[in-house]
Amino acid sequence: MKRQINVRWGWLKFMYWYTIIGAGGFGVAIVLLPETVRSFFGWPQQDPIVYGVTASVWTAFGILSIFGLRSPLKFLPVLLMQLCYKSVWFIGVIFPLLISGDFPTYAILHVIIMGSYVVGDLIAIPFSYLF
Numbered sequence: 806m807k808r809q810i811n812v813r814w815g816w817l818k819f820m821y822w823y824t825i826i827g828a829g830g831f832g833v834a835i836v837l838l839p840e841t842v843r844s845f846f847g848w849p850q851q852d853p854i855v856y857g858v859t860a861s862v863w864t865a866f867g868i869l870s871i872f873g874l875r876s877p878l879k880f881l882p883v884l885l886m887q888l889c890y891k892s893v894w895f896i897g898v899i900f901p902l903l904i905s906g907d908f909p910t911y912a913i914l915h916v917i918i919m920g921s922y923v924v925g926d927l928i929a930i931p932f933s934y935l936f
Contacts, residue, residue, distance in 0.1 A: 816929035829867015835860035
């Protein structure tokens with residue numbers, strides 16, 4: 806017997822749009838105007854290679870999320886990947902910085918934004934369908 810799968814279509818579409826505008830837009834801004842973005846947020850000088858990889862990944866998430874608007878369930882791995890890497894970032898980078906007392910104040914907004922993606926993805930992803 807088939808089990809009923811609960812898909813929160815509104816949340817799913819919202820997370821694709823949020824990724825297109827937020828991650829995609831931010832990634833493009835960093836690729837095109839890296840120093841402007843860095844100075845606007847008060848970030849320290851960045852390694853251009855690592856900074857560029859981050860921007861490229863965020864841009865790729867934005868581009869792939871455009872396809873997610875048309876086929877939300879087929880592109881769930883985009884949101885799952887986003888959830889995974891941000892969760893790893895919180896556990897492996899942010900929590901150790903908080904525990905050691907070395908958390909930089911310029912990162913507060915960044916952490917809040919990344920946390921909003923984690924919460925949104927946890928709500929939007931239909932894990933019963935995915936697994």
